[in-house]
Amino acid sequence: xxxxxxxxxxxxxxxxPTSSIPDTCKVVSAVTIAKSLxxxxxxxxxxxxxxxxxxxxxxxxxxxxxxxxxxSAKTCKENGFDFDLRVVSKADIEESILAxxxxxxxxxxxxxxxxxxxxxQDQYIQQLVALEKDVEGLSHKYIxxxxxxxxxxxxxxxxxxxxxxxxxxxVVKVLEYLQIxxxxxxxxxxxxxxxxxxxxxxxxxxxxxxxxxxxxxxxVYSVDLDGVQIFTRGRGIKNDKHEVAETDxxxxxxxxxxxxxxxGVPSKAYKVDVNMLRDGAVCVNFSSDxxxxxxxxxxxxxxxxxxxxxxxxxxxxxxxxxxxHNRDMAESYKHMARQARRSMDxxxxxxxxxxxxxxxxxxxxxxxYLNEKSDTLAVEGSPLPxxxxxxxxxxxxxxxxxxxxxxxxxxxxxEQAEKQEELDRLLLALxxxxxxxxx
Amino acid sequence: xxxxxxxxxxxxxxxxPTSSIPDTCKVVSAVTIAKSLxxxxxxxxxxxxxxxxxxxxxxxxxxxxxxxxxxSAKTCKENGFDFDLRVVSKADIEESILAxxxxxxxxxxxxxxxxxxxxxQDQYIQQLVALEKDVEGLSHKYIxxxxxxxxxxxxxxxxxxxxxxxxxxxVVKVLEYLQIxxxxxxxxxxxxxxxxxxxxxxxxxxxxxxxxxxxxxxxVYSVDLDGVQIFTRGRGIKNDKHEVAETDxxxxxxxxxxxxxxxGVPSKAYKVDVNMLRDGAVCVNFSSDxxxxxxxxxxxxxxxxxxxxxxxxxxxxxxxxxxxHNRDMAESYKHMARQARRSMDxxxxxxxxxxxxxxxxxxxxxxxYLNEKSDTLAVEGSPLPxxxxxxxxxxxxxxxxxxxxxxxxxxxxxEQAEKQEELDRLLLALxxxxxxxxx
Numbered sequence: 067x068x069x070x071x072x073x074x075x076x077x078x079x080x081x082x083p084t085s086s087i088p089d090t091c092k093v094v095s096a097v098t099i100a101k102s103l104x105x106x107x108x109x110x111x112x113x114x115x116x117x118x119x120x121x122x123x124x125x126x127x128x129x130x131x132x133x134x135x136x137x138s139a140k141t142c143k144e145n146g147f148d149f150d151l152r153v154v155s156k157a158d159i160e161e162s163i164l165a166x167x168x169x170x171x172x173x174x175x176x177x178x179x180x181x182x183x184x185x186x187q188d189q190y191i192q193q194l195v196a197l198e199k200d201v202e203g204l205s206h207k208y209i210x211x212x213x214x215x216x217x218x219x220x221x222x223x224x225x226x227x228x229x230x231x232x233x234x235x236x237v238v239k240v241l242e243y244l245q246i247x248x249x250x251x252x253x254x255x256x257x258x259x260x261x262x263x264x265x266x267x268x269x270x271x272x273x274x275x276x277x278x279x280x281x282x283x284x285x286v287y288s289v290d291l292d293g294v295q296i297f298t299r300g301r302g303i304k305n306d307k308h309e310v311a312e313t314d315x316x317x318x319x320x321x322x323x324x325x326x327x328x329x330g331v332p333s334k335a336y337k338v339d340v341n342m343l344r345d346g347a348v349c350v351n352f353s354s355d356x357x358x359x360x361x362x363x364x365x366x367x368x369x370x371x372x373x374x375x376x377x378x379x380x381x382x383x384x385x386x387x388x389x390x391h392n393r394d395m396a397e398s399y400k401h402m403a404r405q406a407r408r409s410m411d412x413x414x415x416x417x418x419x420x421x422x423x424x425x426x427x428x429x430x431x432x433x434x435y436l437n438e439k440s441d442t443l444a445v446e447g448s449p450l451p452x453x454x455x456x457x458x459x460x461x462x463x464x465x466x467x468x469x470x471x472x473x474x475x476x477x478x479x480x481e482q483a484e485k486q487e488e489l490d491r492l493l494l495a496l497x498x499x500x501x502x503x504x505x
Numbered sequence: 506x507x508x509x510x511x512x513x514x515x516x517x518x519x520x521x522p523t524s525s526i527p528d529t530c531k532v533v534s535a536v537t538i539a540k541s542l543x544x545x546x547x548x549x550x551x552x553x554x555x556x557x558x559x560x561x562x563x564x565x566x567x568x569x570x571x572x573x574x575x576x577s578a579k580t581c582k583e584n585g586f587d588f589d590l591r592v593v594s595k596a597d598i599e600e601s602i603l604a605x606x607x608x609x610x611x612x613x614x615x616x617x618x619x620x621x622x623x624x625x626q627d628q629y630i631q632q633l634v635a636l637e638k639d640v641e642g643l644s645h646k647y648i649x650x651x652x653x654x655x656x657x658x659x660x661x662x663x664x665x666x667x668x669x670x671x672x673x674x675x676v677v678k679v680l681e682y683l684q685i686x687x688x689x690x691x692x693x694x695x696x697x698x699x700x701x702x703x704x705x706x707x708x709x710x711x712x713x714x715x716x717x718x719x720x721x722x723x724x725v726y727s728v729d730l731d732g733v734q735i736f737t738r739g740r741g742i743k744n745d746k747h748e749v750a751e752t753d754x755x756x757x758x759x760x761x762x763x764x765x766x767x768x769g770v771p772s773k774a775y776k777v778d779v780n781m782l783r784d785g786a787v788c789v790n791f792s793s794d795x796x797x798x799x800x801x802x803x804x805x806x807x808x809x810x811x812x813x814x815x816x817x818x819x820x821x822x823x824x825x826x827x828x829x830h831n832r833d834m835a836e837s838y839k840h841m842a843r844q845a846r847r848s849m850d851x852x853x854x855x856x857x858x859x860x861x862x863x864x865x866x867x868x869x870x871x872x873x874y875l876n877e878k879s880d881t882l883a884v885e886g887s888p889l890p891x892x893x894x895x896x897x898x899x900x901x902x903x904x905x906x907x908x909x910x911x912x913x914x915x916x917x918x919x920e921q922a923e924k925q926e927e928l929d930r931l932l933l934a935l936x937x938x939x940x941x942x943x944x
Contacts, residue, residue, distance in 0.1 A: 251531050258785040260785070283529075
């Protein structure tokens, strides 16, 4: 009954027509999921007027890092992105990052770790990458936003989305592909009703992942060697963001309650005891070790994803596009904000208020697109005396300008650019009209 | 993270941008779901070369039945179907059904119950409706197939789908719309991993519904006043069809385990205690009484469907289309089967076997499209002596015929009709070629 079939379309002939029961576990490969993400990426890339460039900085002799660098180069090129691998010494890594930060032709930076023996030093290096080029989403600000469920960088304008760390986001994308996210529900709540166990609570993947899933509405059992924590947005997901609660539950208590089990245990020896799984659970492994025994898990799971590496690389490109978009958006919004202030200036010069533009200026200041400039904002406008022909004309132009300013913030970059000419014409005409009136 | 957004598309501006948390319970109306089903129905209707006609038989003074009859008339007409309401006396109902059964211009029959004081007599009336016109899916054969998870009427040809009873099917369609059916999984297994409580175990809706859902892979708690039964296809859904197990569980034990709660309690007084629901449960009510307190359930559910009546009518039209399709399919398959036998006859007359056609004949006999005819099947063919030019030509034609017969059963009605001419030409040529050889 599940599939929507046209009665007149050829009916699929099941191999066992009496019951039409196929394999009960659907195995989904990372390649399949990555393909669907890369198709989206390709579509979005076409909308850009330039070719995004990713710089990879390799400052170690680690074979894994090298392989990963080569693989990212290959994926970039295959998908229409520029990739520039810069092999540098440990001593030069800091300077290389700073150089790439300020290079306008670089849109994203990825640094291959580990570099230094001390993880703390690597973390310091991580924070050197400019926010607007941090394709891996590892900057403190991005991580903070993720935990706080803050999804935009420029509230209240909301033109720039906060970047999410690649591997946790890859797991999210896997769960979206598997339709665990229910798109019937409102964006931000689409895991409501789902219980998910995440085995791994590292700072790099496990904990951010648990937070992401809980912020999207799930009840998450986050498991590591120390025990189990529960991440949720509370009963009825009434809270804006997740909270963490300690519990005495054991892993074996979590399994029977979990719709989804996500594993990331870096150990060849570790295998999930599939007999404890809820019948029909969805199983996803992001560890490079196989945390599920393939044949065994297929006896119990409804869906099994054995690895997600290729999805992570696709997500990296997606993040790179987001960075490009954010950059273009910032430029466009800054320009718009300046224009709004200019509109206010023209009007206030003649003692008139233009509310829609003023609203944009206020928001732009809050979003960080414009500096506070108290003199402009302080001007108190007052209506002109009614009656004259010029007054009528001015009123008409003012209405046009108000309308334009109430529309502009809702437009996308291209549409905003197209309105530029109209805005210039209006401001000029208005200035003239004011001057006539005042004569 | 859940929605797939193009980075360059205008970003949706959440009303509360810090967290973008909308209402946590999505209320979905039957109208919305019915619309999407009726759109499918409209598409399928276009493929038919005639206008299906539904006959409604009203043999009671029941106000509800009258209203329902009027509503079905309205829905039929609005959606491009003919509807003929026949008001008859109780004494004439039997004859009226039999008349409609044999009337070639009638494609579906719906009888409005109750008619007689005894439910047994109404059940007898129900079974009078011809299988191929039973739009409500209440014939014993359909009900049997549903419980047995037999999805076709003409196994092993599998051209005619078995009809499902309207209200249980409407609930299935609701759950499909709500994406509880996961289309990532194989058809027939798409509820694997889902736990569903159905409160109502009537023969008309509750029990068939529990069976349908379990046959599709769910674990179903079927609840009525006598207690709880568990319907499943067993651990790992390894069985072809559901089994029923008794349990000592109480309703309150089922709630916390259930992803979905479906209610059909015919009582104004009955309300589900929403505090017992699993947080984020999906709640669907098919009773004409509201089994959930609206404001209360929205505090706990992720999705709430307050009623399904309009979906049931849409499903009725869908069933009517299926009946039309089955009728056309039967005609086409019968014709094909006769042609296959003719091909065998032509060949066997000359002592040659045509395996693909023979396979079709065997299947058609098993599916009931053709009668056994032992003399034809008993003919043992043998290859012709090789060498002559005529032999080569005959071989070529035989290969063509074999190919055609291996393709024909996979084609849809229209494609089968198109191949008719080719088949006639081939048989004629083959007969001639055989005769030349034999001279």
